[in-house]
Amino acid sequence: MIALERAVRFEEVDAAGIVFFGRYLGYAHEAMERFFDDLDGGYVALINDRGIGFPAVHVEVDYRAPLRFGDSVRIETCCARLGNRSAVLSYRFVRARDGVVAAEVRHTVVTTHLASLASCDMPADVRAAFARHPLG
Amino acid sequence: MIALERAVRFEEVDAAGIVFFGRYLGYAHEAMERFFDDLDGGYVALINDRGIGFPAVHVEVDYRAPLRFGDSVRIETCCARLGNRSAVLSYRFVRARDGVVAAEVRHTVVTTHLASLASCDMPADVRAAFARHPLG
Amino acid sequence: MIALERAVRFEEVDAAGIVFFGRYLGYAHEAMERFFDDLDGGYVALINDRGIGFPAVHVEVDYRAPLRFGDSVRIETCCARLGNRSAVLSYRFVRARDGVVAAEVRHTVVTTHLASLASCDMPADVRAAFARHPLG
Amino acid sequence: MIALERAVRFEEVDAAGIVFFGRYLGYAHEAMERFFDDLDGGYVALINDRGIGFPAVHVEVDYRAPLRFGDSVRIETCCARLGNRSAVLSYRFVRARDGVVAAEVRHTVVTTHLASLASCDMPADVRAAFARHPLG
Numbered sequence: 039m040i041a042l043e044r045a046v047r048f049e050e051v052d053a054a055g056i057v058f059f060g061r062y063l064g065y066a067h068e069a070m071e072r073f074f075d076d077l078d079g080g081y082v083a084l085i086n087d088r089g090i091g092f093p094a095v096h097v098e099v100d101y102r103a104p105l106r107f108g109d110s111v112r113i114e115t116c117c118a119r120l121g122n123r124s125a126v127l128s129y130r131f132v133r134a135r136d137g138v139v140a141a142e143v144r145h146t147v148v149t150t151h152l153a154s155l156a157s158c159d160m161p162a163d164v165r166a167a168f169a170r171h172p173l174g
Numbered sequence: 175m176i177a178l179e180r181a182v183r184f185e186e187v188d189a190a191g192i193v194f195f196g197r198y199l200g201y202a203h204e205a206m207e208r209f210f211d212d213l214d215g216g217y218v219a220l221i222n223d224r225g226i227g228f229p230a231v232h233v234e235v236d237y238r239a240p241l242r243f244g245d246s247v248r249i250e251t252c253c254a255r256l257g258n259r260s261a262v263l264s265y266r267f268v269r270a271r272d273g274v275v276a277a278e279v280r281h282t283v284v285t286t287h288l289a290s291l292a293s294c295d296m297p298a299d300v301r302a303a304f305a306r307h308p309l310g
Numbered sequence: 311m312i313a314l315e316r317a318v319r320f321e322e323v324d325a326a327g328i329v330f331f332g333r334y335l336g337y338a339h340e341a342m343e344r345f346f347d348d349l350d351g352g353y354v355a356l357i358n359d360r361g362i363g364f365p366a367v368h369v370e371v372d373y374r375a376p377l378r379f380g381d382s383v384r385i386e387t388c389c390a391r392l393g394n395r396s397a398v399l400s401y402r403f404v405r406a407r408d409g410v411v412a413a414e415v416r417h418t419v420v421t422t423h424l425a426s427l428a429s430c431d432m433p434a435d436v437r438a439a440f441a442r443h444p445l446g
Numbered sequence: 447m448i449a450l451e452r453a454v455r456f457e458e459v460d461a462a463g464i465v466f467f468g469r470y471l472g473y474a475h476e477a478m479e480r481f482f483d484d485l486d487g488g489y490v491a492l493i494n495d496r497g498i499g500f501p502a503v504h505v506e507v508d509y510r511a512p513l514r515f516g517d518s519v520r521i522e523t524c525c526a527r528l529g530n531r532s533a534v535l536s537y538r539f540v541r542a543r544d545g546v547v548a549a550e551v552r553h554t555v556v557t558t559h560l561a562s563l564a565s566c567d568m569p570a571d572v573r574a575a576f577a578r579h580p581l582g
Contacts, residue, residue, distance in 0.1 A: 049330040053379035058321040059230040063196030082516040094195040099233045107325035108490040185466040189515035194457040218380040243461035244354040331502040335468030366467040369507040424462050
């Protein structure tokens, strides 16, 4: 499991005063980038130098407790399933002040050549990065 | 079914050049607001005057084809399930230039007093608004 | 003058309950895109087909009155100055419910080849589009 | 001077492939929050517990060099002017990979009771925080 903790930012709440439901996917993406920190050059080199990315094909989110400005959230990321070209990332959002699970996200991605948006086999180092942090 | 068509905005793409996967939920929220246009005062009055909103408890998205800057997307919104306090909204994202389904979203919301974030019974006019546009 | 009216969206406010100050530039960009509607293919064709854009080199914003969820804002766009490669767009943000000026933006842009990010001469049709809507 | 370094995020670029010009103000706001880290409870307590904030009344941005996904930016924040109720924050955006100044922002804020949005005198500890980091 790889963890990222980050504060809710001033502009991330909505008119109901809680973090907008769509922003959880932005948070998940940040956590995914962190997940690849031990790849050579990290997620940035994968995108910018190798032209490989992970567009989402499916996402599920369970929202369990709200996040507000002033909260900090710890996002715990694992690989829940690993296929030939696809993987499922699992994110647990834990509210820092009380340990309450604010949300859970399952994020199915497909290894993709960004220039063509065609799927491709997962490079060995990427597969190894996913495999190092299995769920449960 | 209630439809909203809107252009992809310049700032809505990501470093892969396609609409960021989290933005689809912002688009869905826009479509939900439109869905309530025939309520008195619309979604705005519900939030601002009556203090009632629809926080998400669950979301599922299937991403089927990318959207880019220059695309316009038609979002078709229906009510897929109607409970006592909850409802499931179903959104079909149709890319305007070719009719391809870019994404499908299922969005489970719970009727909520925004001041307390406690769930509440669905007001009759809100229930009627959901019921007027059942899924297929 | 070219006008765009748009509602404040649910996710555009901040933890103070007013539209986040950075979003005014997103609104201004929307108004700039509308400003070019009478170009062949509009702003989208300029970016996507001709590879020409208008990165900002300078921006000034005066914030005069807050915008909240439920407000709608009318953005009136003019060309305040026209150079060989640069132009200054002027935006007046008028709050729809009471006609109060919420903000004024001055936005200096430079005609740019997007592939190289090098400045370039302004094409004649672009210059004509700017010139059609002078300030004052 | 107080510095914040942060990476450009995947979703912060626009259809021209560079950080959207409006996002610089979000970056500046992050840097302003960091600026108040040595207040008791930081910026969050100021907003959430004391109900005091700093809405912008004026902003000027000079954009000097683009930022892209993969870049990291160091934002150096100072207080350029200190009035009774207002202050001018000055931010220098330095691109981490080459030390190039990507942007400079001047941000005039007014001390404000958030409940009423009326301006108010600057509390002594806030004044001291501004005064500790003068420009130049």
